[in-house]
Amino acid sequence: xxxxxxxxxxxxxxEGENLTVYCNSSSVFSSLQWxxxxxxxxxxxLVTVVTGGEVKKLKRLTFQFGDARKDSSLxxxxxxxxxxxxxxxxxxxxxxxxxxxxxxxxxxxxQP
Amino acid sequence: SQTIHQWPATLVQPVGSPLSLECxxxxxxxxxxxxxxxxxxxxxxxxxxxxxxxxxxxEVPQNLSASRPQDRQFILSSKKLLLSDSGFYLCAWSxxxxxxxxxxxxxxLTVV
Numbered sequence: 001x002x003x004x005x006x007x008x009x010x011x012x013x014x015e016g017e018n019l020t021v022y023c024n025s026s027s028v029f030s031s032l033q034w035x036x037x038x039x040x041x042x043x044x045x046l047v048t049v050v051t052g053g054e055v056k057k058l059k060r061l062t063f064q065f066g067d068a069r070k071d072s073s074l075x076x077x078x079x080x081x082x083x084x085x086x087x088x089x090x091x092x093x094x095x096x097x098x099x100x101x102x103x104x105x106x107x108x109x110x111q112p
Numbered sequence: 113s114q115t116i117h118q119w120p121a122t123l124v125q126p127v128g129s130p131l132s133l134e135c136x137x138x139x140x141x142x143x144x145x146x147x148x149x150x151x152x153x154x155x156x157x158x159x160x161x162x163x164x165x166x167x168x169x170x171e172v173p174q175n176l177s178a179s180r181p182q183d184r185q186f187i188l189s190s191k192k193l194l195l196s197d198s199g200f201y202l203c204a205w206s207x208x209x210x211x212x213x214x215x216x217x218x219x220x221l222t223v224v
Contacts, residue, residue, distance in 0.1 A: 031211065042202050042215025043156070088156065092211055099146045099171070099204075100213055104155035 003027065004089055004103035012109040016078055021106040023089035024071045030092070032072050033100070034063055037086040046074075079110045114139035118203045118216030125223055131176075131190040133219050135203030138184065143205040145186040146213065147178055151199040162186060198223045 005024045013019055023032065031050045035043035047056050049065035049072060056063045060083075062075040076083055086107050090100040118135045125131060137143050147159040158171045160178035168178050175194050179187045186203055203216040 033211070040218065040220070042204070042218050043213075044215070045212050048211065090156075090213075099144075099148075099158040099161045100156075101158070102156040104153070 003101050004091065006087075006089060006103035006106050008106060009104065010107045010109075012111060013079060015080060015110055015112050018075070018077050019079055019108070020073055020075045021087055021108070022071065022073050023103055025091075026070070028069050030069070032065060032069075033090045033092075034072070034074055035088045035090060035102075037088060037105070038084075043086075043088055079108075081110045081112050084108060084110050114205075114214065116203060116205055116214055116216045118219060120219060121217060122220045123222070125193050125221065127195055127223055128192045131188070131193050131197070131221070133188040133201055133203075133221075135186045135188075135216055136184055137186075137205045140184070140205070140207065142183060143207060145180060146204040146206075147186065147188050148202045148204060148215075149199045150202060150218075156202070160188070193223045195223050197221065 003025060007022050031048055033048045034046045036046055037043040047058060047063045049063055052069045053067045054065040060077045064073045086105045088102050088105040090102045115138045145162045148156045149159055150156045160168055160170055162168050162180045165180055165183055175197060176188060176190050198221055201219045201221055204213045206213045
C-alpha cells in the first residue's frame, strides 16, 4: 500500500484559476516536504512543514499541514503556465538518513 | 555552492548489457547519497542510499547495485539489464543534519 496518497493524480486548469492538491496518509508523520518536478529534470524542494496546523506561503503557493499531521495541502492562487509540473509530497525515512518516501504526485497543467 | 552532476542524460541499452551511471557532488563533504528510480505510474522509488564511503543500503531487491568509491561519488550499476530496468534514474544528496534532498538532472534509461 502507498504510504502517501496524492490527489488528484491529474489536473488541467486555465490560467488565473485557483487549485488545491492534497497529500494524505494513514500514519502520523513528523514532517513533510513538497517538491515540484519539471519534465526531464529532478525534483526541487518547495517547502518543509513540521508543526501540526502550520501554514507556509511561497508567493502564490500556500502549504498547510493538518492538525493531526496526517495530511497536507497545497493551494495555488491565480495559477500561471509556469506552475505546470509534477507536485510531489515526501516524508523522511525511518532513520533520518534513509531517504525520502514520495507520493505518486499530481500532474498539473496550467493552460494559457 | 553545492552542485550535483549526473550522467549521461539519456541512454539506450540492449537487454543483457551492463550499466554504469555516475553521480558526483561538489561543494560539500560527507553527504548522504541516494539513487531513485521514477517509472510511469509508480512515482519516485528509493533504490539505494549511502551515508559514507563503501556504505550502501538497498531498499528493494532488484537487478541493480550501487557503490560509493569516493566520498562524493555514487555509482549505479547492473551486470545484465532487463526491460523492466527502464526508467528515469535520479541521484540526490542531503547534508547529514538536513532533511532537504537535492537532485541531479536525471538519466533516462531505455532498455530495448
